[in-house]
Amino acid sequence: MNKHYPLLLVLALFLAGCKSDGDVSSAPADHEPPITSSVASTAQNGAEVATSLTARYNDVRTNCGASSMPAFLCRGIVLRSTVPSTAYKAWNPSPHSQKSGGVSFSYLSKDAKFTGLVFGQKNGYIFYPVLSRPIGTRQIEVLCSYPLDGATQLREAPGCGAHPYSPDRSRRCQTIGITTAEGWIANRRSNTWNLCSFDVRDSMNNQGADSFYQTIRAHQLEGFFAGQHDYLELILATWPQNIPKELPIEAFFYLEGGLAGAQFDQKDFFDSTGGKVVPIIKIILPTSPSADARFVYSAADQVK
Template sequence: MKEIIALILVVVLAGCQVREQQQQQQQQQPAPTEQMPMQTVQADTGIASTTSSSAQSGATVATNLTNRYNDVRRDCGKPSMPAFLCRGVMLRSTVASNDYSSWNPSPHSMKSGGVSFSYLSKDAKFTGLVFGQKNGFIFYPVLAKPAGTRQIEVLCSYPLDGATQLRLAPGCGAHPYSPDRSRRCQTIGVTTAEQWLANRRTNSWNLCSFDVRDSMNHLGADSFYQTIRAHQLGNFFAGNYDYIELILKTWPQNIPKELPIEAFFYLDGGLPGAQHDQRDFFNKTGGRVMPIIRIILPRTASANAQFIYSAADQVK
């Protein structure tokens, strides 16, 4: 028994010695570096400098946008799932103002029920935005939207600018300059890119809209795919208003927290507008920081768009 007790004492003493050595080693090691928390700011002063975590978030957004731009899948896994649900970049150009928030639908959109977006991807390139605008915001695709944000339905698509301002609601209906041949494509027998181009050749206002609503079911993915094909076959790149136009269902005013906004963006010359919107979003969401991404659009058919996050672009 004495031998057992002695053995136990030896083990206990050895354990104490090991713990003392570990504590000494920990005291000699430098303390871990703590991340500085984002500073709180008043509504009229702007946003504090971004932290390393938000910098990482912005860089991740730029990477995700690049990956989705390069993705050229025909659909998102099913004939009923158009490609815009999972790939490409859906963006809306806006004009910064102190009189309204850029993410709120315009008075026209509130009346028509549709909001115009542009669609950018490696197989749907364009060189400029409507009216030469330089900044705006980007929506997540539906299959990647954050929990708690709204699913905004895409109602129709055009292989280039659809001159939607004068169309029947929600922007997918007939244009007054061609009331018979500018309605939804499927209603006039147009279901392929070749048919769409042939229809337009007879009258430049014969811009019918491809129906991509959820109700299209197994025809939805091909309907949007034909939009992309017509954009390519029509050689619209580098022409006037050369972007694919989407009409999204109008959402209510003043719900920034519920919208699937992924980032604010700018083209050359548009940084002040993007910074205005970033600050506005921060103030009206109780401190949410939405990254600003610079987009460089391709200038030649062989070039690709670039998505760049820079800490220097963010509001200080």
């Protein structure tokens, strides 16, 4: 991709002059995300982020170029829903996460759709994929994945271990002989709490990409889509408190009804980083299995 940089940069700068400051809605696209120019305005960056999110949503590669590189490293949307508050920073790990060593995220893509977030929350933030995170930001490791909500609050640390309601059959899938989507489904059907986690840590090496791909397959095969807990869940390694500049936050997002929360977080992040602007993107989740999510940037949504 680097060998095309000069041409894409020129194209990005040319297109920037043609963009308006109104709503920018990204429809499904098959091309790679554009390279963001360092001289682009905030409005243009927001539009480009919406385009990049759409491209990653539509990307359904099984890995990022090798069997040791799970798909979440380069495609899909890794997001965390939050609740705005003056008592804490939305991007800081919660007290529970500080203790457990894991932070819960959701994964959204064309092959891993859902209709709502945990507890009905309406806003949060999105991480860049590891392979495209900005220089100077931390690489946050993904530790495990679940085809739906993994009921991780009660699990053994870091949220990938056994659940007390089924201590033997809810551990990491590979430790109990489960390596396929079909195996995961059969295990859960024997007991609702048999929710084992697919191990996707870096240490999985050549099994890592398939482990995550089986997570997506189980999500699809079992028809998880419109239920209350039907989002694919990831557990990421906990990071230190109060390091907003080091976090690979690509955007703050909101669903319908969550704009005020996203605006609070955008301003709080701006103030906490000494002036770093991260755009707000509206996510319109699909309402049917055949529909797709949309990512919309609007200048009117921004407070910074």
